Amino acid sequence: MSHNSFGHLFRITTWGESHGPAIGCVIDGCPPRIPLSEAEIQVHMDRRRPGQSRYTTQRRETDQVRILSGVFAPDEGEQLLTTGTPISLLIENVDARSKDYSEISQAYRPGHADFTYQAKYGIRDWRGSGRASARETASRVAAGAIARKVVPGLIVRGALVQVGPYPIDRTRWDWNEVDQNPFFCPDPEMARQWADYLDNVRKQGSSVGAVIEVIAYNVPPGLGAPVYGKLDQDIAGAMMSINAVKGVEIGAGFGAASLTGEENADEIRIGPEGVPEFQTNNAGGILGGISTGQPLIARFAVKPTSSILTPRRSINQAGEEIDVSTKGRHDPCVGIRAVPVGEAMMALVVADHHLRHRAQIGG
Numbered sequence: 001m002s003h004n005s006f007g008h009l010f011r012i013t014t015w016g017e018s019h020g021p022a023i024g025c026v027i028d029g030c031p032p033r034i035p036l037s038e039a040e041i042q043v044h045m046d047r048r049r050p051g052q053s054r055y056t057t058q059r060r061e062t063d064q065v066r067i068l069s070g071v072f073a074p075d076e077g078e079q080l081l082t083t084g085t086p087i088s089l090l091i092e093n094v095d096a097r098s099k100d101y102s103e104i105s106q107a108y109r110p111g112h113a114d115f116t117y118q119a120k121y122g123i124r125d126w127r128g129s130g131r132a133s134a135r136e137t138a139s140r141v142a143a144g145a146i147a148r149k150v151v152p153g154l155i156v157r158g159a160l161v162q163v164g165p166y167p168i169d170r171t172r173w174d175w176n177e178v179d180q181n182p183f184f185c186p187d188p189e190m191a192r193q194w195a196d197y198l199d200n201v202r203k204q205g206s207s208v209g210a211v212i213e214v215i216a217y218n219v220p221p222g223l224g225a226p227v228y229g230k231l232d233q234d235i236a237g238a239m240m241s242i243n244a245v246k247g248v249e250i251g252a253g254f255g256a257a258s259l260t261g262e263e264n265a266d267e268i269r270i271g272p273e274g275v276p277e278f279q280t281n282n283a284g285g286i287l288g289g290i291s292t293g294q295p296l297i298a299r300f301a302v303k304p305t306s307s308i309l310t311p312r313r314s315i316n317q318a319g320e321e322i323d324v325s326t327k328g329r330h331d332p333c334v335g336i337r338a339v340p341v342g343e344a345m346m347a348l349v350v351a352d353h354h355l356r357h358r359a360q361i362g363g
């Protein structure tokens with residue numbers, strides 16, 4: 001399987017399968033002398049970790065991350081610093097129950113990657129969906145935690161803004177609410193409604209899709225290359241690379257199609273400190289593929305989890321028509337745990353573009 005690496009100058013390579021002994025990643029190109037501890041990576045791992053509420057898979061993974069290389073404390077007992085050499089991260093799989101998946105070893109779940117992996121490679125690790133499992137995204141979150149530290153002042157935040165047919169009320173948006181409910185929801189009222197809705201979905205053995213919004217603050221103007229290395233192009237590719245993602249928007253996104261030119265163009269004035277100040281941010285912080293200095297705004301839609309209890313029509317490896325229903329432990333809405341993953345992908349893109357900008361233009 002080729003193409004397991006992402007990024008140019010801040011480049012990650014992830015490895016491992018859902019039910020193998022461990023997963024992990026190697027980060028190549030991280031600048032030296034950045035303070036880094038396992039604990040600060042773990043904060044982000046704990047937000048993505050499964051089994052934290054009844055609305056996510058009950059698989060009990062601790063997702064403890066270990067730094068195997070690329071850091072050193074020049075003074076004994078002092079803070080570890082990155083050395084500029086490859087950083088290798090390891091996350092052990094401690095709660096894999098492969099027998100839950102034996103029924104799908106020969107069957108193709110509709111909506112999952114069983115059919116395409118078999119068609120492409122002629123072999124697939126069906127245990128926990130192997131490399132097609134979102135377990136791989138734990139490595140992205142670990143790498144993203146380091147990427148956040150590469151860009152001075154960078155803050156990346158994510159929120160769930162729609163579950164099934166229910167969007168949040170954006171007038172109630174409160175970032176402080178995001179860590180107060182099991183959904184990363186910035187609207188406390190909608191979080192309560194989602195709880196009842198998802199309880200029902202889960203009891204029926206069904207699943208639903210969702211929309212996630214990710215915002216990067218303190219991104220300086222100038223990141224991005226204007227033709228084939230557009231910042232928005234790379235953010236879209238990054239988000240689309242997450243499992244189950246079916247659509248990505250930047251700024252006003254698809255909504256821009258129904259705006260007039262007057263409504264859409266972000267007007268500019270000189271702010272109190274003499275710096276250009278945009279009056280709105282329909283562009284999502286990017287013009288001509290280059291960051292404006294406004295927050296970067298991306299949204300992505302995830303489809304409903306394909307592993308559901310309701311029988312669906314499919315075929316098996318012998319070419320017979322069968323019905324498939326999936327047992328095992330699955331997320332009724334993968335959008336919840338996709339929030340920290342989206343944040344990580346945004347951080348990885350910004351860190352990579354920060355280094356690419358520095359390489360071409362200077363510090």
Ligand SMILES: Cc1cc2nc3c(=O)[nH]c(=O)nc-3n(C[C@H](O)[C@H](O)[C@H](O)COP(=O)(O)O)c2cc1C
Nearest residue numbers: 112113132133134243244306307330331334337338
């Ligand atoms: C955080 C997260 C958790 C996921 N959990 C599950 C799951 O429990 N069961 C499942 O069938 N798919 C799950 N998925 C989606 C599958 O990994 C994905 O649908 C599959 O790899 C096929 O790829 P595609 O949907 O991108 O085409 C999850 C996705 C994400 C982002």
